[in-house]
Amino acid sequence: MYPEQTPHVPAQRAVEVHQPTPYPPAAIQPTPVVPVLPDTVPAVASIVLPDGRVVTGYAINPAHPEAPTAKPAVSRTAVNVALGGVGFLAVCGGLILLTSFIAALTAFITQLITLAAVIFGGWIAVQIFSANGHRGGTTVNIRKAVIKRNHFHG
Template sequence: MNPDRTTPELHHPIPFNPVPAPLPVVPAGGAPEVTTIVLPDGRTVTGYTVPAAQPAPLTVKPPVSRAAVNIALGGIGFAAVCGGLFLLTAFITALTAFITQLVILAAVIFGGWIAVQVFGHRDHASGTTVNIRKATFKRNHFHG
């Protein structure tokens, strides 16, 4: 701008030559087809046909989802472990039955030994015999 600001400074745009568009690639089979269209107002437009845009191909989904595969593999693993768990529970059950039979056998043997000691025939020579001869019972009391 001018320092005195009395006369405005005009700027005129300078036209430039645009870069020409690249030529369309001609396929090896020959030149692309040229189409002419007549508009309703009588104008004629001529140009190359533009092929329709092809949508991007869809990604192919696997027939089974990964989550389903993981769940199935987990089920197979669980089924494999269940056999071992079944054997473990069978072992614990058998061990419990064995210990129960040992306790019953010990009770029978020990109980039989006690029964023989209590009810068995005693040799009188080894025991103490007490003869009560002058015992007196008065009013349900024993006076010896």
Template structure:
């Protein structure tokens, strides 16, 4: 790259290589239970390399225990039970509609029967000759003679 002339070469600098320092485990100060509503005291920890870390002591959190999941999901069980329940109800719905149709037919027949009975009672009242009417004239139609559109009794 560079010509053989060494005057154009850059000056060589000392290269410093930094190696990462592994972190060592630090023994935390023992935790003291706190009264509710009090401010915890500031705690200082001295690391092995001489650095000092200052802060509040925090109680370690414990993860929730993992519960074992069932082999079959609850959603699948609920869907299956819903299907079984729907199948069981379908037969009842068919019977319910049949019952409603039969009840409607019974009500219709009772209404017709009431109309026939009430109509018969009215007919008996109208066509029964009653001598109890005061001032009424009873005409025997079989003896009447009709001549030239005039009624003669």
């Protein structure tokens, strides 16, 4: 290297070491001892591992599966489907009755309108073709009339 060239050396930093501050231990309150009956205390088992270590612990009793509950004679799904069918039939029956009622009401209204038309038409026919003659008004016989220069001479 040339003297005017100096290698770049990073500046060394001071190493700071932080020590954790211990907290004072919490006041430990003794837990009350509950007397246990001798037949409820589980047995303690010790196992020697192949490398010579001894592991001591409580023996765990295998969990017994619950006895299967008796199945009902009919499944709930079948009962639900049957109830749905009964409800559907009830609704359909009601709809059939409703449509029958509407059809009967429509026929009744149609008959009333037809009856009114027949009665009103008969009354008009009696008025027109009655044999009582004329009841007033003026009768003009225009067969003998002469029209001269836009004047009517009767």
